[in-house]
Amino acid sequence: MEPMSPAERSLRARLASQVSWTNTLDPRSRTAKARAAAAARFERQAREMHPDATDEQIARIAKQLRSAHATRMALAAAKSRRAKAAAQAA
Secondary structure, eight states, rough: OOOOHHHHHHHHHHOOOOOOHTOSSSSSHHHHHHHHHHHHHHHHHHHHHHHTTOOHHHHHHHHHHHHHHHHHHHHHHHHHHHHHHHHHHO
């Protein structure tokens, strides 16, 4: 069997994901555990940062931690895309 290129591996993975999601009637239930774990992680971080905060304050801080995480991931993705484009141009 001939080895696949990175592009072919990416296409194969994308196809597998699409087929998997077509077999899922309720996507929210499929991702519920992951969403709950992420929410718990941000809440735990908020409580570690501010142990004396009220539940409302913790909820607000956890929301900001979640937003900061998303922004951090977007920044990393942009940096990765820029590096990939520079490597292809070279």
